[in-house]
Amino acid sequence: MRRKVYELLRKHLDHPVVLEKPKEKSFGHYATPIAFSLAKTLRRNPIQIAEELAEKLREEEMFEKVDALKGYVNIKLSRSFLDEYATWALEHEEAFGKGEKDRSILLEFVSANPTGPLHIGHARGAVWGDVLARIGNHVGYRIEREYYVNDAGNQIYLLGLSVYLAGRENVLGLDVEWPEEYYRGTYITDLAYLAVEALGREKFMDESYIPEISEWSKDRMLELINRNLAEVDICFDHFVSEKSLYERWDEVLTKLVEADAVYEKDGKWWLRSTLHGDEKDRVVVREDGRPTYLAGDIVYHYLKFERGYDHYINIWGADHHGYIARVKAAIAFFGHDPQRLEIILSQMVSLLKGGEPYKMSKRAGNFILMEDIVREIGADALRFIFLTKKSDTHLEFDVEDLKKEDNSNPIYYINYAHARVFSLFEKAEKSQEEVFRVSMEGLGEEAYDLLFTALLLPEVLEDAFESRQLQKVTDYLKYLAGMYHRFYYDNKVLGTPHEEKLLKLSAMVALSLRMGLKMLGITAMKRM
DSSP: OHHHHHHHHHHHOSSOOOOBOOSSGGGOSEEEOHHHHHHHHHTSOHHHHHHHHHHHHTTOTTEEEEEEETTEEEEEEOHHHHHHHHHHHHHTGGGTTOOOOOOEEEEEOOOOOTTSOOBHHHHHHHHHHHHHHHHHHHTTOEEEEEEEEOOSSHHHHHHHHHHHHHIIIIISOOOOOOOSSOOOSHHHHHHHHHHHHHHOGGGGSOGGGHHHHHHHHHHHHHHHHHHHHHTTTOOOSEEEEHHHHGGGHHHHHHHHHHTTOEEEETTEEEEOGGGGTOSSOEEEEOTTSOBOHHHHHHHHHHHHHHTOOSEEEEEEEGGGTTHHHHHHHHHHHTTSOGGGEEEEEEOOEEEEETTEEOOOOTTTSSSOBHHHHHHHHOHHHHHHHHTSSOTTSOEEEETTGGGOOSTTSHHHHHHHHHHHHHHHHHHHTOOGGGGTTOOOTTOOHHHHHHHHHHTTHHHHHHHHHHHTOTHHHHHHHHHHHHHHHHHHHHSOOTTSTTHHHHHHHHHHHHHHHHHHHHHTTOOOOSOO
16 A cells, blocks of 8 residues: 555655655544655745645545645545455455565574574574565565574584483493583483484494584484474575585685785784774684684675675574674675675573473473474464564563463464454355455445554565564554454444445455464464
């Protein structure tokens, strides 16, 4: 609707148009302050310009009312336009809210170390990235998903060492001396039993086999992570191995040298990241010649930009905040615009159960596992609650609240509104298709307010994506569901002269609830 209003205003004005939400509901559906911009160009009074524009727009059938107020032009859409748009939406459900942006985006998210199952912190970034991709693709962007596999460095050796020692102690019954740092949890013991069976007992009699055990264990962890993600319907287009990137390090280092982006000092190579806003220069090659973790990130982003996407988004844990400036500095040294890389931070999650801190998983050691929460409250509830706040704000929730079957549980409340519509059609012994082309003429203002709100979904989706505030979708769905529940209680639907009109209105509400939930990776329920 916003786009149609925008296009119509541009037909009358050869000037960029801004559309806003009016300060008061009674003013209309949209407002524009365009007269103030034109006043500077035309050197005329904005109030007079607004009145002249309002007079022109009143001739458009799409508008029921156009008023000028203190330089603003307030617009109310006609009931016939809303009715026709609802008919189109109902007949073209999959196209509702679809757009064309002609821009490509590479979205990297999750990228958890393959050293254990996914915990609840990983889950938030995973859900957030998945939904950002779903909405972005729907509104017209070409988004591809990527998982950066951190399979190089000490953490992979430590995984192998932990499995090696657990195998010797728990499977072979040997005495072992555990180091200060190792991976804990019964998943390591489970992995050790599988490793002994797959690789043979002899591999656990000699430390020289730890690298082989590490590689085998890492592959099993990646399989587990993919199963964890599949449980909440998250998948990826690409997996990139950090280990494989170091083969290109010499090539990338040469480019950095040519760009005067690095220098040698104290036997190390340093990135001049302070030239691009970092608080200090960063080491990229150690004294012994080994590249640092940052070097891997630099190669990864160098190769990312070589792949030619229009924009790049990384979703990182909040603890990676300090890496932003140094990675963007490297991108700038390669001659790319660092603004093409967008970093979204995902804050941690605090979990309660019955008001008390949720118990850590014995299987994982010190973490709450994603699969445990999915098993307890279901993937839909997990997805929804993770999207109720901005990703960079702390999130706390009680799993018991998400089991309740009342309006305090938002996913239940929204599903109940959707199921209520299907129940109405069953009782009326009608299919939804039968009412798609019914005219809604004769319904009251309350019905058209509800219809307008239901038709706002495309704007909500686009705004949520562009602002990176996905909680706008969950807020909208809760609001629309609440609005429909109130309308249902206040207005009899079946057995009234307006039954088919009200059923069409209900079908439109259900469509927006269903499509909105679909964008969140949730299938709306038809029965409760």
